[in-house]
Amino acid sequence: MRSLPLAATALAAAAVLGPSLPAHASAPAIQITKVYYDSPGTDRRSNASLNGEYVTIYNSTARPIDMEGWVVKDKTGYTYEFSGVILGAKKKITVRSGQGRDGTSAVYWGRRAYVWNNDKDVAYVRNADGKLIDSCSYDSTRSDYKNC
Template sequence: MRFFPLALSAAALAVAIVPVAPAQAAALPVIQITKIYYNSPGSPDNGANVSLNGEWAQLKNTTRKAINLRGWTLRDKTKAADHVYMFGAFTLGAGKTVTVRTGKGKDTATTRHWGRAGGTFAYIWNQTSDAGFVRDPLGKLVDSCSYNSSRVAWVDCR
């Protein structure tokens, strides 16, 4: 019994000097909105395709595996059905980024096009405040990014 207080003191000291790990940072979403360029160069204008394609959102696969994005959606906070971009057959490689442009163009492994046209009403991202949302095929929110500024043309969402 004589050694019990000493053993208890040693145990207390050992606990006291064990480094405490900081709270674990929130895990990155598997698909992350990294940037929204909401004020295309030269806008407001007449909604020409070059200006529409100057408006875009970038999504990054933060995992070490390719992800099939068929059925995934990107949208702004507007409830309009035509403000939803749905990925068709498209796989985003591990660690890769895809840019979704508002206008029309040829889709590639790094760029997709919303296909919008029709003048100034074709823009997706509001120039002063809006939010982007990425959902998986089941409709589960995977990531979002919002902004509230007309002083800059884009927001870094990382």
């Protein structure tokens, strides 16, 4: 039996095994885990209804992250900027659209109008340098729709 040169052997193995799969990118340190875009009930711009729409962000790391200057935006450009928030390791924070008292698990955009479209939109989170960290799009008009 003849032996194949090393390059030919590798090529033959690749043909049998198929193409190699790309390495998956690691998940971002800060992740958008949910966009609740259509608050329950009739949209009358009450504060309770405004706070019924929100974005939840998760710190997937084992260390706290200073969110000072980070922003959450929608596709239109409505922008919430974090101030004085340190998101603990493996913790979530919810950004609610209406008014309220900021705490460790929720902050309030302070808007008197809705942010998130009821049919489709995109939520973005950017760090203080403006770098896109994560995004989540939704489209409730599609049957295969998934939220983040």
